[in-house]
Amino acid sequence: MNPLVVANWKMNPSSLAEAKDLFGAIEKGVSDINNTEVVICPPFPYVSEMQNIKRKIKIGSQNCFWEDNGAFTGEISPKMLKDLGIEYVIVGHSERRKYLQETDEMINKKIRAALYANLKPILCIGESAEEKEGGRTKDVILAQLRQDLDGISEALIIAYEPVWAVGTGMACVVSDAKEANLFLRDNTQNSILLYGGSVNGQNAKGYIADAGFQGLLVGGSSLYEEEFLKIIKSVDL
Ligand code: PGA
Numbered sequence: 001m002n003p004l005v006v007a008n009w010k011m012n013p014s015s016l017a018e019a020k021d022l023f024g025a026i027e028k029g030v031s032d033i034n035n036t037e038v039v040i041c042p043p044f045p046y047v048s049e050m051q052n053i054k055r056k057i058k059i060g061s062q063n064c065f066w067e068d069n070g071a072f073t074g075e076i077s078p079k080m081l082k083d084l085g086i087e088y089v090i091v092g093h094s095e096r097r098k099y100l101q102e103t104d105e106m107i108n109k110k111i112r113a114a115l116y117a118n119l120k121p122i123l124c125i126g127e128s129a130e131e132k133e134g135g136r137t138k139d140v141i142l143a144q145l146r147q148d149l150d151g152i153s154e155a156l157i158i159a160y161e162p163v164w165a166v167g168t169g170m171a172c173v174v175s176d177a178k179e180a181n182l183f184l185r186d187n188t189q190n191s192i193l194l195y196g197g198s199v200n201g202q203n204a205k206g207y208i209a210d211a212g213f214q215g216l217l218v219g220g221s222s223l224y225e226e227e228f229l230k231i232i233k234s235v236d237l
Helices: 016-029 044-053 078-083 094-099 104-116 129-133 137-148 174-187 204-209 225-235
Strands: 004-008 037-041 058-061 088-091 120-125 157-160 192-196 215-218
Touching: 004 088, 004 192, 004 225, 016 037, 016 044, 016 225, 037 088, 044 058, 078 104, 088 104, 104 120, 104 137, 120 137, 129 137, 137 174, 157 174, 174 192, 174 204, 204 215, 204 225, 215 225
Parallel strands: 004 037, 004 215, 037 058, 058 088, 088 120, 120 157, 157 192, 192 215
Antiparallel strands: none
16 A cells, blocks of 8 residues: 555644745655655645645645534534545544544544445554553554444544554654554554654655555644655655
């Protein structure tokens, strides 16, 4: 399978002009990339503009709700995303679990709704620093898988993102990432596994070539075109 590299821009950059510049520069940089699927998940207000200028890059959403429409102020449905030509949606990111109190039950509903709308959900799971120190990594990710995927039999995209590695500059060592990869492989069926958490141009390749992941979920480094292109080029087959 060709590597899948997903950029999660989070709540950045702070203007449409900057988003267009960054997107345009990345699009230009991937013109000679043929074997890696590149997806950018911009903040929602920029999505339509990015849709207009995209060529090779696919667009994803950072979140969705679980109903098609109705009185849910501020929410966006999977059906609306699909209608805009969006293919991917990140679900259950650790920042949403932390700041928006998103629960596994809500995440389960979102994944079901996204699959129903024919979107490709990217489920984020991973342990906290405390859980890692307590030797509970496998228990935690297994519990998340069981609850988030309860009643769901489709293979999907799962991003292993240790919470302590997200946005901290402390990427997971390859041997630990490999162990998590094997564990996820044993406990999911045919899912595409991504690694995320402080990925940069230096460490990206190791997660694919040595730890066995099929792709990456990149936050901070995806806001710097040179660094992001370095990541893509280092994993492109
Ligand atoms: P990071 O974020 O690359 O900045 O650690 C990853 C993510 O939030 O998906």
